[in-house]
Amino acid sequence: DIVLTQAPLSVSVTPGESASISCRSSKSLLSSKGITSLYWYLQRPGKSPQLLIYQMSNLASGVPDRFSSSGSETDFTLKISKVETEDVGVYYCGHRLEYPWTFGGGTKLELK
C-alpha cells in the first residue's frame, strides 16, 4: 500500500499569515496518463471532509485561491496564504493512484 506521511502534525498560525503542510508519498503518484494523483482535503470540526485540491495542483470548485499546492512525484506541499478563521480544521492528503486509496495522517491547523 502507498503510505502518505504528513508534517507537521499540527500548526498554529496567526490570522493573515501563511501556513504550509507537507505530504510525502512512499511511491511516485504520477500515473501512466501523466496525472499526479494527489488530493488535499479539509475537515472542519464536526464536518465531513471537503475537497480542496485535485490532481496535485487544481483548485476544487468554490475553494478560494488562497489555497495552492505543488510538488514532485513524491513530495507535495499545500500552502494557505492569509489564513482565515474558516481555515481551522484538519488537513489530509490522499491519493487515487491505485487501490487501496490511502490518506495521510492529517495536520491540524489552529489559530494563534
Add this chain to the structure above:
Amino acid sequence: EVKLVEYGGGLVQPGASLRLSCEASGFTFSDFYMEWIRQAPGKGLEWIAASRNKANDYSTVYSASVKDRFTISRDTYKSILYLQMNTLKPEDTAIYYCARGLSHWGQGVMVTVSS
C-alpha cells in the same frame, strides 16, 4: 447540486450485521465511482470500499480490513449506494462516509460496535 445522504447507522453488538444506505441525487448515479470511507473516533480517514461506474460493470474493490465481511452495492434505479456489514467488530466503530469519487462527501453516519 450533488447530494449524498447516509443512514442506517446505530449501536450493534460484536458479530452482528448492519446495512448502511446512501441516497444520491444531483448527478447521473451510474456514471460515477462511489466509495465508502470511515473515520474511527479521533482518528484519520480510511477508504474501505469502492463501486466502479456502469462503464466498468460496477465492479467492486475492498480494503483488506473489511474484505470478505463488507459488501458494497448499488440500486441504480433508486440511486442508492449500500454497505452491507457482517461480522462486525469493535474496531469497526467509526463514522462512515459515502463519497462520489472522493470529491463529494455525505454527512456521515455513526456505527458503534459494542457489547
